[in-house]
Amino acid sequence: MRPFFFFCCVHRGSPCLCLSCDPPTNLTSFLPSLHQRHGHTYFRAHIRSSSDTQGRRNLRSKIPLSPCGKFQHTREDRWGWKGKDALTFLSSAFTHYRTLLEMHDTASRGFISGSCRKVPEGVRGGKIVCMRAAGDTCSMISAFLQKTSGTRKDGTPVPENFRLEETTLAPELKDGEVLVRTLYLSVDPYMRCRMNEDTGAEYLTPWQLSECVDGGGVGVVESSRCTTCAEGDVVTSFNWPWQTHAVMAGSGLQKVDSQLVDGHLSYFLGAVGITGLTALLGIREKGYVTKGANQTMVISGAAGACGSIAGQIGRLDGCVRVVGICGSEDKCKALVEDLGFSAAINYRQEDVAARLKESCPAGIDVYFDNVGGAISDTVIAQMNNGGHVILCGQISQYNKDVPYPPPLSEETQENLRSKNITRERFMVLNYMSKVDAALFELSQWVKSAQIKVLETVVNGIENMGAAFCSMMKGGNIGKQIIKISA
């Protein structure tokens, strides 16, 4: 929905409430339907007073507005309530302001006291910005990183590392900007590294304590002053702020085609997004899978976002055995029964070396490594001569103070060298020229159910921090998604 602005002003001696919209199109059809659809419209208030040295006050209030009167055309780009209807609205609005201002700001209190029969002296272009028209969703909530003892480079992240703030969006868009409503946000392992002052990876910038946290997101354009984005477009970005709404530069957003995912827009953060691409391009660029070569592939972190897709692609690309390693019985069951893995090993309960011997009788040719550490040492020890390790990630090391990729043990280095095993670092962002074709391929596989998609969806921005921490400990099956709005 397009944001719009009400201006309180004196119009020929009586208060007038005007509505302005940029560009001023579709107002006639838009306004009547507003109340029909939502019953109540909630407003967020900005007000400017002559005694307010900081200029603008954000009152952070919701003002229920009852349907009243009919809109009148007052100027080419303005529509408004006049006379009695305007007074009714202003009266309730100012009553509400007074309560809030008494709580918030004694300096501003003077100008709203007294009668609301006329616009009080001192109010200069007081402005009420409509943020949202549906129930409680009018706030813009942002998530910030905060220090807690023990969680910097070494240590497990906790939900208390994140705090929420409720703020108001700047109402006017500048040239090139768009207002987006966030639909889904992603939490990803690399974010643990962004919690550190030194991320340990040259392409990752640290999150700043006072700035809104960002990452992968998908949303819908609600209004636009950017030539490349239009209202209703579905867009995505790697640098989406953890906010319910955001004003962003249109040039930083990629438009996506909902048909690619049959309307499952969260897939743009997973199977038909960065983690699907990581699985596909990682295998294609570094896995050297050859049809008819009788290869066995092992995947660690196999029930996660990348791993669950990688195993299915390994099979589709021609591996005869695909074995997953993951952290629970439920995950093992999902891999074998739902995704068609040949076998699955629960590393928390089983002897990984013994189970690998049993489930990979011809040895291991390709290893899609998501976790590193002891699990990877064990897998590499059972790899065949001329095998290939796809070095995708090392999540078992992200809570430690080590560089990326972390150093290998002498024994594992010797295994790689003596068996001529390649172990090349893979980074999906280095293959952006191949992304369009790869996304199409993933989309076709998903649509035809040759690839099944698993997701763990949590609702609400207030649960972002907890969802991130849970994913880091294995709380997810498939891609961890946070649904922000419908």
Ligand SMILES: NC(=O)C1=CN([C@@H]2O[C@H](COP(=O)(O)OP(=O)(O)OC[C@H]3O[C@@H](n4cnc5c(N)ncnc54)[C@H](OP(=O)(O)O)[C@@H]3O)[C@@H](O)[C@H]2O)C=CC1
């Ligand atoms: N190179 C690239 O371009 C990219 C790399 N990655 C990397 O891929 C890997 C997977 O990412 P993604 O699919 O998004 O995340 P996942 O969906 O796989 O979630 C993380 C999973 O890691 C597992 N895990 C956590 N701690 C450990 C541990 N100590 N030992 C073993 N497993 C652990 C948990 O599953 P469980 O219950 O099995 O323990 C958890 O569910 C990460 O290492 C990430 O950094 C991701 C995207 C792009």
Ligand SMILES: CCCCCC(=O)/C=C/[C@H]1[C@H](O)CC(=O)[C@@H]1CCCCCCC(=O)O
């Ligand atoms: C330091 C550990 C990194 C391990 C590998 C990994 O998880 C990489 C993930 C990236 C993947 O290539 C695609 C992504 O979305 C991940 C990186 C995102 C980069 C965003 C950069 C944001 C910033 O730093 O400003």
